[in-house]
Structures are given as structure tokens and as C-alpha cells.
Amino acid sequence: MKTAFVHEWLTGGFVGSEKVLAEMWAVRPGSPIYTLVHNPGDFAGTPLEHAEIYTSAIQHWPRGVQNYRTYLPFMPYQIEQFDLTPYDTVISSSHAVAKGVLVGAGQLHISYIHSPIRYAWDLYQQYLREANLTRGVKATLAKMVLHYIRIWDNSTANRVDVFLANSEYVAKRVWRTYRRPARVLYPPVEVARFDHTRPREDFYLAMSRFVPYKKIDLIVETFTRLDKPLVVIGSGPDFEKVKALAGPNVQLLGRQSDEVVADLMGRCKAFVFAADEDFGIVPVEAQAAGAPVIAYGKGGSLETVVPDRTGVFFGQQSVESLTRAVGLFEERQHLFDAGTIRRHAEQFRPERFRAQFAAILQTAEQAKASGHDPERAVLALPLERI
Known part of the structure; x- marks a missing residue:
């Protein structure tokens, strides 16, 4: 089947959604990828480096690649x-407008x-x-x-x-927004690049982009108050805000290579x-x-962290709640086994993702070709669950 992929933008590096795109693309290698903007330098050395990529007019607009988010009002039209x-x-592969591409009935x-x-x-x-868009002319325009x-999205x-x-x-x-069912296919995780056999050391680790909803400021403030060693990987708009909260027990390393990340994850408490x-x-x-996880008990973490087996949860995004969770973790450290934690993570390996995506793709294409409902066929497809 002749196939094309669509992804919102290929800028900012080979991270979460781009890794998912690459694994799907590996099932149909050589297929073209359509994207609003593309910065080739961000994908050197990745599976997408030599992909056939087509961009929108935004690619050629003033600072379109660097400041593409400012062109949000034009993205539905451009896609x-x-x-x-x-x-x-x-x-x-959609987290904004990619799903809005125009396709024909066939x-x-x-x-x-x-x-x-x-x-x-x-x-x-x-x-x-x-x-800061709650009042004024700019706020009205943004709303x-x-x-x-x-x-448009709906x-x-x-x-x-x-x-x-x-x-x-x-x-x-997806159901609440579009009133459509969705088949869950967990993203692939490069499990093989991590070593779970190394001794644990006396420091905690956090890693994220420094943007408000990631709550890195909450983690840094909590560990500064606890005076427990914390290493933080990442950068972003909130870096200076986070830096101002950090005590001498907190190390802010900025962005780091995959090798450094794997090393610290393999040693952290x-x-x-x-x-x-x-x-x-x-x-x-x-x-x-092999690292236990102390996670906010909401969202995807509830599906990837197992209480008292691979980590512990805290119930509110507050210093008090996180402090209690750290104390609970330290009381229960003896429950966590690196081998058990690693085996849980192996369920998310890329090979499993590719096999399941290939099965879904084949099932949907066969249903479409035979005049049946692809959605119903995919929802009924038996796949191994995590």
C-alpha cells in the first residue's frame, strides 16, 4: 500500500513524539513524511535523517522554523x-493539527x-x-x-x-473531545540502552523541559527544603525561575547527552x-x-508505574504531598528490586510497538479494502496487553 506520514513539526530534536513517528515509519520505511516545518540539523544521526520530507509554506515564512508556534492561527489551513x-x-502523528489533513473517501x-x-x-x-492573556486586546484575540x-479540531x-x-x-x-473510541498503543521506549545492574547511589534524579506544567520548580523547591541531593537534567523557559529555588544540594546540569542520562538513571536512588x-x-x-519512580498519581504515570513494585505516588502537586511521598519511598526502599523494575519496563520495548502497529495497520487496510469498518476491526483486534 502506498503510504504517507504526517507530523506537525520536526524541530527541537528527536524526542517523544518524534521517536514514535520513527518507529511507525520503520514499519513502512521510505514513505514520505509531511510536516509544517523541518529543521534537518535536529535529526542528524537519527532514523529520520534521510527521510523524504515535505514542508508547508510556514517553512519559508519569517523565522518560520524557529518561531513556528506564532503561526498557530494559520496551521489548520496549512495542514x-x-x-x-x-x-x-x-x-x-498528532498532538495539534496533523490529524486534520484532507483525505478522500477511498x-x-x-x-x-x-x-x-x-x-x-x-x-x-x-x-x-x-x-498573561487573561484580559486586554491580545487576550481577546488569543481566545x-x-x-x-x-x-476546527472537533x-x-x-x-x-x-x-x-x-x-x-x-x-x-479522545472520547470526551471527539466522541470517538481509540485503540491504546503505548509508545516505544529504548529499554536496551539502559543498564539496571549498577549499584544505586545517594542522589535523586529529575529530567524534563523547564516549562510550567512539568513542575520542575515543585521538585527543586521540595528537595531544597528536604536538603536531600537532587540532580536535574533539562532546560527551557523556566530555567532561571528554577535556579532561584535551588539550594546547594541541587545540581542543575542543563541538557545532557543520551549517554549521560542513561548513566545517571542507572545510578540514582x-x-x-x-x-x-x-x-x-x-x-x-x-x-x-532499574530506578524506582516517585510520580504524581495522575495521567499516564498511573499506567506505567506500579505502586510498591516500581515506585510510589503522591496525590497533589504540592511540596507537602511530594515530601510525604519521598518519606514513604525511603521507608519502603527494601521493596524495590532493580530486576523487577526492569522487567516491567521491557513491556514497552520498541519491538513490541512495531509488531502491534504493523498488526493494526494490516487489519485496518484489509477492512478498508473489503468494505468493512476499519475502526471496528482494529478495536476487535486481539493484542497482548501491558
Whole structure:
């Protein structure tokens, strides 16, 4: 089957959603990828380095690659300009507008949803507050744009034959937003690059982009008060804010290579994760390295961390709640075995993802070709569950 992939933007490095795209692309290697903007330098040395990639007009607009988010009002129109008529199957990897591509009645469209557009739906009010867009002319314009995005986003759900979701948490949000069922296919995690056999050392580890909803400031403030050693990997807009909260027991390392990340995950006492994530690949990576996880008990973490077996949860995004969870972890350290934690993480290995995605793709294409409902066929497909 002649296949094309669609992904919102290929900038900022080979991270979560891009790794998922690469694994899906590996099932149909050589297929073209359509994206709004592309920075080739960010993908040197990755599986997508030599992919055939087509971009939108935004690629050539002033600072389109660097500041593509400022062109959000134009993205629905631009994603609809891709001519996908030569393809039998279209696979979109979507957390914003990719699922809105135009397809014909004879084409199959499978959309892997990392999340419905969070700043237009779930995080709408939070986004406006953090962007200081609660009042004034700019605020009114922003609200109007997001209102239009919501209407467009909801209407484009009918352009998708089969929804896949990266977690049960996201599948519920897909149903709430679009009133469509989604088959859960957990993202792939590069388990093999982590070593779980090394001795644990006396420091905690956190890693994330420094943006508000990741709650790195909460982790740093908590460990500063506890005066327990904490190492933090990552950078972003909130770096200076976080730095101001950090005591002498906290090391802020900035962005680090995969090798450094794997080394620290393999030695840390526990990994700390405070975000309400759709899935959250990083906590699974930590478990692949045999590290217990102290996680906020909401979102995807509830599907990837097993209480008292691979980690502990805290119930609120507050210093007090996280402090209690750290104390609980230290009381129960003896319960955590690196080999058991690693075996749990191996369920998310890339080979499993590729095999299940290939089965879903084949089932949907066969159903479409025989005149049956691809969505019903995929939902009924028996697959090994995690």
C-alpha cells in the first residue's frame, strides 16, 4: 500500500513524539513524511535523517522554523494544503493539527493521538494565565483564535478512520473531545540502552523541559527544603525561575547527552516525576535503568508505574504531598528490586510497538479494502496487553 506520514513539526530534536513517528515509519520505511516545518540539523544521526520530507509554506515564512508556534492561527489551513491524493494510507502523528489533513473517501487515515490540543482544550485556562492573556486586546484575540481552533479540531475528527492513543488517559480524552473510541498503543521506549545492574547511589534524579506544567520548580523547591541531593537534567523557559529555588544540594546540569542520562538513571536512588503527562516516556526510561519512580498519581504515570513494585505516588502537586511521598519511598526502599523494575519496563520495548502497529495497520487496510469498518476491526483486534 502506498503510504504517507504526517507530523506537525520536526524541530527541537528527536524526542517523544518524534521517536514514535520513527518507529511507525520503520514499519513502512521510505514513505514520505509531511510536516509544517523541518529543521534537518535536529535529526542528524537519527532514523529520520534521510527521510523524504515535505514542508508547508510556514517553512519559508519569517523565522518560520524557529518561531513556528506564532503561526498557530494559520496551521489548520496549512495542514490542509498537503496533497495526499497519491496515497492509499495516511498515518498522522498528532498532538495539534496533523490529524486534520484532507483525505478522500477511498483512502485510509489512521491517526496516532499523543494528545488532543492541550492548550485549546484541557489546559486552555492554564495556558491563558501563564501567558498573561487573561484580559486586554491580545487576550481577546488569543481566545478567539483558540475558539476557532477548537471548532476546527472537533470537526476534523470525521476525517480519521481509526484513532490510536498513547495511553488509556488520552483515549478517554479522545472520547470526551471527539466522541470517538481509540485503540491504546503505548509508545516505544529504548529499554536496551539502559543498564539496571549498577549499584544505586545517594542522589535523586529529575529530567524534563523547564516549562510550567512539568513542575520542575515543585521538585527543586521540595528537595531544597528536604536538603536531600537532587540532580536535574533539562532546560527551557523556566530555567532561571528554577535556579532561584535551588539550594546547594541541587545540581542543575542543563541538557545532557543520551549517554549521560542513561548513566545517571542507572545510578540514582530514585527518579522524581511531577507532571500530569499524557503518557510520559521518561519515567519508563528510568524504570528500564532499574530506578524506582516517585510520580504524581495522575495521567499516564498511573499506567506505567506500579505502586510498591516500581515506585510510589503522591496525590497533589504540592511540596507537602511530594515530601510525604519521598518519606514513604525511603521507608519502603527494601521493596524495590532493580530486576523487577526492569522487567516491567521491557513491556514497552520498541519491538513490541512495531509488531502491534504493523498488526493494526494490516487489519485496518484489509477492512478498508473489503468494505468493512476499519475502526471496528482494529478495536476487535486481539493484542497482548501491558
